[in-house]
Each structure stands twice: as structure tokens, then as C-alpha cells.
Amino acid sequence: MGTIICQICDKTIEHFENEKVSTLYGKCTCCDEEQKKTFK
Ligand SMILES: [Zn+2]
Numbered sequence: 392m393g394t395i396i397c398q399i400c401d402k403t404i405e406h407f408e409n410e411k412v413s414t415l416y417g418k419c420t421c422c423d424e425e426q427k428k429t430f431k
Contacts, residue, residue, distance in 0.1 A: 393411075394414050398416040
């Protein structure tokens with residue numbers, strides 16, 4: 392099983408089906424919103 396983890400707050404965003412155990416980094420919705428505010 393694969394996991395997507397937020398690279399900013401380390402929260403697990405999503406699990407996905409995968410033969411191997413793997414971790415991907417992304418951004419959760421709350422951190423995405425925070426960044427939108429910052430870049431305004
Ligand atoms: Zn986050």
C-alpha cells in the first residue's frame with residue numbers, strides 16, 4: 392500500500408493501492424489553503 396504524506400505538516404493525506412509499500416509527498420488541503428493566503 393502506498394501513502395501520500397503532506398510535506399509541510401506530515402499528515403497522511405491519502406492511501407492508494409500499490410504492490411510495494413511506498414511514500415509520496417504532497418500537500419494537504421489545509422496547507423494548500425495556507426500557501427494560497429501567503430502568496431496573495
Ligand atoms: Zn499539511
